[in-house]
Amino acid sequence: MSKHQDIPLTPINTESSEKVRTGDWRTYIPVFDAEKCIKCYICWKYCPDAAIKVKDEESLPEWDLFHCKGCGICAEECPKDAIEMILEEVE
């Protein structure tokens, strides 16, 4: 929508927020140590952006870095210190 005439009067968003990259807001990136993980999924429960995915109860958590804002709540809540937040290098 490059022309204002094409924008509807009502401020609506027809695209899901899933399509919005919020990962580029990140300063710190989570680094996961699978060796320490006990699959309690506390990180998955606490993630405010649903950016941690768990396929099934056998799987390890996976980070969706397209959406992860790097808030660090997962690292803070992990009972085994399996997640570390480190300064992300950007080009």
Added chain:
Amino acid sequence: MVKQVITGNMATAMGTRLCRPAVISAYPITPQTTIVEYIADFVADGTLKTQYVKVESEHSAMSCCISASNTGVRTFTATSAHGLLLMHEMLEWAAGARLPIVLVNVNRANGPPWSVWADHHDTIMQRDTGWMSIFCENNQEILDSMIMAFKVAEDPDIMLPMMLSEDAFYLSHTSEPVDVPDQALVDKFLPEYKPEHFLDPENPKGFGSLVMPPQYMEFRYKMAESMDLAREKIRKVNDEFYEVFGRKYGNGLIEEYRCDDAEVVLVGAGTNASTVREVVDRMRDEGHKVGLARLRCFRPFPYEEIRDLAKRVKAIGVFERTYTFGYQGPFTAEIKGALYGTGVDIPIKNYLLGIGGRDIRTKHVRAVFEDIMKVAEQGLDQETKWFGLLDGNTPEEEL
């Protein structure tokens, strides 16, 4: 049509019933309270089919209307003074979300000092929220304006909420004869509200979600554009209403009374205008060329009508029941602004009367007319006149 003798608040409740809102949410506050009560009676006796939502505050009442309106249905609320002020944040939301909610505000003074009487300050404070704003002069106009309000607000090119104002007690609690139109005629005039965008689980959309700076300005521009279009729309709906119901209110934006050959006119809004109209008749009988221009619509502001009027007269007195601290009465400032650069340079004097429900009597209006006639001859002596301030006289003597 059935003529009934009803108060302004009953006219509001009956107007609401005629417009068939699917959701109504309101919180009682003097002098609006009986609106809430009458609507509750209608819901209880089954003559109004609506979802009537009780809430704990006016902020919640407006939030409720916003949520309901977002689902694509017609919604209504009513409030007064501090209730309207508490709604303020959500008034902004309703306008920005482009929801055609209609609200009746019973004009009441803001405290402190505590007051429940007529004053336009509450409505005027909402000037910049993006709500269209109309001042009604009598109970018939309240009922009729409700029907017109939904029609204007729900127009696909407008999609802005509208606030109707009625003066506390002078209208809210005073009975007048009112023609209550037939439901079938109203249904034909005001069809069901069917917006293009609404909350639908089958077709998900985000409403009012975050936009980045490159898009926000466009949405504000679109609000401005619709508000400008609303001028013509209000005039048009006023004409269409006349075709069907046989009543109209000036050109919808402004109502001139005996202004054609007038040398001086008073501009006022709400019930003030009724007293001015009466005095115009008496002074015309005495040979004075005086007139009244009743400002019906405050937002969008009828600047073209004001320019046209100012070209024809020698002086304008602006009659206001509110003041903007630090400058002048809000109508005065707008009228002067409208005339800048038009080459019309007539004296415009701001008269403040009736603030906090003080009575405006014919003798006060006559004194104002005599003053503005003097201004027309001799020039402006002062820009703003607080009329009738106590000065050794008792309030009783002043009346």
